[in-house]
Amino acid sequence: MSEVLLKGIKKVYDNKVTAVHDVNLKIDDKEFIVLVGPSGCGKSTTLRMIAGLEDISDGELYIDDKLVNNVEPKDRDIAMVFQSYALYPHMTVYQNMAFALKLRKTPKDEIDRKVREVAEILDITQYLERKPKALSGGQRQRVAIGRAMVRDPKVFLMDEPLSNLDAKLRNQMRAEIIKLRQRINTTFIYVTHDQTEAMTLGDRIVIMKDGFVNQIGTPNEVFHKPVNLFVAGFIGMPVMNFFNGCKLLLKDGVYYAEIRGAEFRLSDFQQKALKQNGQKPCEITCGIRPSHVTIGEGELSAKINVVEMLGTELNIHAVSGGNEVVMIVPTTDVDHNLKMGDTVSFTAKPELIQLFDQETGNNLIWYDQASAEACSPVCRSYNFK
Known part of the structure; x- marks a missing residue:
């Protein structure tokens, strides 16, 4: 089980600026959920709190029914893929992918098996002896994903992993991530500002603005049943x-x-x-x-x-x-x-x-119903609003 529960999660910085307001979200085992919104909406901060890279100011975070607010990132059994790839430039692809397993003192034969299995899945076997500078942006991103995969984490966290790629590569990598998800069958939490990525990748989408969650729903729901003007204007192109x-x-x-x-x-x-x-x-x-x-x-x-x-x-x-x-x-x-x-x-x-x-910007047809459905059944359990 890789269920993640955010219960009243809040982030307030030292300058009293609130970046994330009272986020309540239940992410089911093996679900692919996407946090989407404009720059500064709090989506990456929320992801970093799940990863343990940001302290939680208020609320509770559970992974597999375990409260992890004060658990170190390395002990949360999660893996994160960053926008910048964050590969070690002096190491080969093989060494980059094997590094975390070496730190765990995993036997060499098991490291080799896992690295080569993942490289085969991502079609990067031919690049294992190259260094990152000899790879394209798309290939580097596959290596970054592979480095996370070899750890067999409970939860994959992805922070705008495709934003540094050109339009053609983004389309290719979206397809790769969809295929990858089907093969490894684990829980994904994905952050993007690109609503096309959100619509094509997510089982459900969490739409954020100014630190608040505006709507949670399937791609079909947020497109056809937007709860307010912001969601209606953000989702859909044109x-x-x-x-x-x-x-x-x-x-x-x-x-x-x-x-x-x-x-x-x-x-x-x-x-x-x-x-x-x-x-x-x-x-x-x-x-x-x-x-x-x-x-x-x-x-x-x-x-x-x-x-x-x-x-x-x-x-x-x-x-x-x-x-x-x-x-x-x-x-x-x-x-x-x-x-x-x-x-x-x-x-x-x-x-x-x-x-x-x-006056309010709320959808006269969908606002109450969609809001209730979005939080269900979590809101009934914890009396969320």
Whole structure:
């Protein structure tokens, strides 16, 4: 078992700055969980507290039901892969991978077996006698991962391991990490600021901002059920379109979203959720994913600024009533002669429109339900909020 539990974890530095606020998270055995958010959100600090490289100011950290707040990093049975690789430049690849096992006084034949097994998995056997300076960035990162793997840790911690690689190598290494996870079948905690990495790698994603956890959920949940404006704008590329100055209307017991004078009768599910919450008419911000926009019909219009031809689809950048709008449209569905200055009509299915309270930024449909599901069952056990 490699279960990790963070219970009310908090980090306050000597200058009274709080970097991490009351993080509550249960990571199941063999789960791949990703901490994601903008720079300075507290994700790396949280990872370093799990590793024992940062002291925990408040709260409790458990690994396999053992309280480890005061346990030394070397005794936590974790392995960490850093952004900078942190390889010893004077050692060969073999020596780098074997170093931790030598410190443990592991028998030489066992060291050799483990190093060569891991090198085979990572396809770096041919580089075992080279030094790091003779390797590419992607190869060095494989060595850093291999050095962690040979220790057979309970938990793998990865702190932005791909951020130093170019775009092509990042894509390749993402695929390698996915395959690696399937082969070694242990618990991964992965930190990144790249939401594409988070969406493709994680079983669940923890989205952080300013030291607070905003949402925990599967990639599908955080994409389709964002609990607030921040999550909706952070997850998804291109980012969600936001329409300010909208209204939630209630007519004869039926809810409508009004966007620039156009009224959208909300779906049965949205009607039910709003009625259960006792939602009153109010000012709202509406969100629509670029891929959920349909052009060539509807009561909304936008003036085109830029058309990007991407082969199978067009990215149309436009302005509608002072709001910037991006539309992703298959090239088979549109006039290829669209150009800057043209005006296009567009719409979206009501069930695909996200509704955010203009004051709080919370999602009127998903905020309460998603927040409760995100912490369950931990929040019920420990009365988290």
